[in-house]
Amino acid sequence: MAISKSYKQISITRLILNPENDRFEPVENEKLALEMMLQKMGSKIYFLAADIVNRGLSPKPFYVIPHYNKYVVKDGNRRTTAIKFLSRPKLIDEKKYPTLRLKFEKLHNRYIQSPIKSILCYVYPDALSADNWVELEHTGEQKGVGTVEWESEEIHRFNKKHGKNPPIQIQAMDFIRNSVFISDEIKEMSEQIKLTNFERFINDTNIRKLLGISWINSQLISGVEESEIAKGFSRIVYEMNKPNFTVKSIYTAKDRADFIKKFSDGLPDLSKTTTPWSLNNWSIENDDDIDIEKLSNETEGGQKSPPIHPINKPSNSSQENKSTKSTIPVTRKSVIPSNLAIRIANPKANKIHNELKKIDVKTFVNCAAVTLRVFLELSVDSFLEAKGLLKEGEISASLAPRSLYQKVNDVSQYLHKNKLADESITMAVKLLTKEKNSVWGVDTMHAYVHSNKLSPIPGDIQTTWDNIQDFMLTLWAQIEAE
Structure with a gap:
């Protein structure tokens, strides 16, 4: 299918920041529009500009309408503002915004190595035609017709696909929804609970000890049998689905401790140990220099916590080969341990x-x-x-x-x-x-x-x-x- 002739590469010098941008009250000209964007967005414009320098401009076309021999931007004003300031930091009033001006001057030195000279735009014949689509971009879901924003859980799953370990509450939820030891009924219930409430449990060190789980290098792991871990999670999901459950019942550490005491019989048997495993199927058995001592005495906030479960130690050499290994081999093949997660924006x-x-x-x-x-x-x-x-x-x-x-x-x-x-x-x-x-x-x-x-x-x-x-x-x- 041929590309619509309405798409055009337009020089940044021919793009005018919209003086009637819905982010602020209408102003007389582009200079005042730039000033208003700084007042409204402040450092957010700088972070957007830095992202453009580091990662490049979003491929999403700008929406524009003709204005004499130039074009007024209807959608893409934040990006337009960022690029104009990157091109000419002097557009920022040094007296009003000294820090921001200095930051943009430093970014400018990098930007000019590969400046953006033109931008792909979709040209609408008039403002009314453009606003019809701008509305879909910025006024919510509109029953699915407009832009549907991702919830935090969806964002974390996207990050996971790109090598960024999601927060431990997402890892725990993934385990619940995929474990063969958790019933379909409980899996359906997990869809109904608020992730923020569930997060209060998983981020509580004492609760994790009771559940037999720990985390190291951004991975949620355990040395207890999966069936036991599943039992503890199932009971929590079940209790959180009761009609009388409220966030007040788990608001503080004491509240959570009292809450979980009510069903202590449903917690994992921590004596049923096994080789350490990841709750999200990231293999750690051969993954580099993690040992049980470190696992069971995980460091959180610089403090060593007590062992989350006992480690079986064989009493004689004949049992040694059959027992659970007390350490994971320190030998690794790679330069960087494969279980190490570093968040790298570049x-x-x-x-x-x-x-x-x-x-x-x-x-x-x-x-x-x-x-x-x-x-x-x-x-x-x-x-x-x-x-x-x-x-x-x-x-x-x-x-x-x-x-x-x-x-x-x-x-x-x-x-x-x-x-x-x-x-x-x-x-x-x-x-x-x-x-x-x-x-x-x-x-x-x-x-x-x-x-x-x-x-x-x-x-x-x-x-x-x-x-x-x-x-x-x-x-x-x-x-x-x-």
């Missing part, structure tokens, strides 16, 4: 991160070494740009004359100054930068790429990651916070 860095969780370091040792070095520099560059740590004259971190060694040092100083790094992270950075001859240092990683003499050793590559893992987690957590 698409390229995220892909490299995922590849490092799959590359067999023994088979592809040079590939692993070079890729790890690239991932480290991408992470450091992303941090420098996110925190506005580019120096005068630097267009981007990747094009900066600073070496990786210098950039890592700059990041380290920032983390230390702002009290964002603990002792373990400080030590990791020292290994990267201070020990020049270390097999785990930046210079050695650099040599893996450029030297035709030095060959990496698989164990050294994995140890390098182990040493810098907390450092990398901190970098991306701080980038995400921006």
Whole structure:
């Protein structure tokens, strides 16, 4: 089918921000419209602009109508505003919005490397025709005709498909709806309970202990038999479906403890232990350096909690081979543990991160070494740009004359100054930068790429990651916070 002739690539200079934008009262011209957008949206416009620079412009066409030799934007005004400020930060009043102006000036330096010169638009003949469709975009579901916004559960499931572990309450709900040990009746009941109420249970450390579950590296796991875990969840769903159930009955930690005491007979038998398993079928049996000690003494908020269940220990060697293993093998094939979840907004860095969780370091040792070095520099560059740590004259971190060694040092100083790094992270950075001859240092990683003499050793590559893992987690957590 031919593409409608109403679609046009239009220069950004020919697009006019709508002075009659429904986000605010009508104004006289585009200059005042830009001012109103700043008043109404503030930093949201900056975050949108940063996303456009990092990820590119949304492929959704702008809706426009002709206005002499230009076009008034009917839908796409936020994006238009962001692009105009990216192109000309001076449009932002420096006296009214000094911080925002400075942020856009820094973004401008990156934006001009690949500026947006034209935008795909759908041209409507008049305002009435355009408003007919704008209404569907912005006035709710309208019985399914308009845009149907995702609920939090749908958002989390989308993230899961893209390698981002959903919150533990979503993982628990997925388990309920998929376990063969949970009846269809209970599965149907789970559709009726409010996720926010269910979340109060799953996020309660004491309740998780009673249910025999724990979480580590963003995964909900257990060392208790699945049938027992299913029994506990089934009873909670059943009780939450009773007519007299209200959020007040589980509002505080004491309320939840009292609530669950009423059906203690329906809780899991924690003595029925098994090899640790993930409630969402992510295999952890062969997945890298998780042991029962760490599992049963999980760290939450920096505090060690008591074991969530006892671990069977064989009394003699003849039983040892038949019993449940007390640890999961520490040997792994990949550079990054495959069960480690890092939220990475940068698409390229995220892909490299995922590849490092799959590359067999023994088979592809040079590939692993070079890729790890690239991932480290991408992470450091992303941090420098996110925190506005580019120096005068630097267009981007990747094009900066600073070496990786210098950039890592700059990041380290920032983390230390702002009290964002603990002792373990400080030590990791020292290994990267201070020990020049270390097999785990930046210079050695650099040599893996450029030297035709030095060959990496698989164990050294994995140890390098182990040493810098907390450092990398901190970098991306701080980038995400921006």
